[in-house]
Amino acid sequence: MDTTRGRRRFLSRFAGLAASGGAAVALAGCLDRADDEPAEPEPVVDTADSLEGETDREAWRDVETIRLEGWVGGWVGVEPPAIDRVENPTLVLLEGREYDLTWENRDGIHHNVALWDADRDVVREYTTDGTDVEGATETLTFEAVPSIATYRCEHMQEGQVGDVVVHTP
Known part of the structure; x- marks a missing residue:
């Protein structure tokens, strides 16, 4: 359901x-429900169906384009199919491969996307300017490097954040 x-x-x-x-x-x-049974977490963003996408490396083998929707509550995956309708999906990348990450502003609130390392620093200036125009898109072209740990909106850092896994080829 x-x-x-x-x-x-x-x-x-x-x-x-x-x-x-x-x-x-x-x-x-x-x-x-038993008292010691934790409630199953649900997506915050209404357009998301799940909190878990496909993270198997093989499902990401031919991916070069990633599409997300930007909402105050989180990112929602659009493309590839491994992340379709997943809130703050994990991105699985191959080291050295170039990717286009395109996101669309879906709520008219100012968002951007940035790739951060484990120390919460932007990797190689991989960030977009941001926009508050509903329906506007931004594309970040980047090379997958091992230091990339997360992608975030720098304005909503705790709600709009997803993990990045970079595999060696």
Whole structure:
């Protein structure tokens, strides 16, 4: 089931039950979860379906173009298929290969994309200027180097962040 639609369906049914006095009955089903069982995390961005994409190296073998959507809550993968509708997906790259990372502003809030190392420094000036124009795109062309650890929006560093794995060829 699409978790976004499922969550919305639950909330709309709960609101209707609460209005009719049946909220306690609706919540009883939620109490079946054991106290020590952690709640499964869900995407923050409504257009995302998952928090986990395909990270198998073989699924990324022919990838040269990466497309993301920029939202306040996180990045959402568009292309390649290994990250389609995944929130803040892990990018799997081959060292020495050139990539085009294109992102689209989807909410009209100022975003950019930058590639950072483990010390939270921009790698080789791999960053875009940024834009707050909804629908605008920016493309960052870069060479995959081992020091790249994450990609981030420098304006929303904790929400819009994804891991990068760089493999040797």
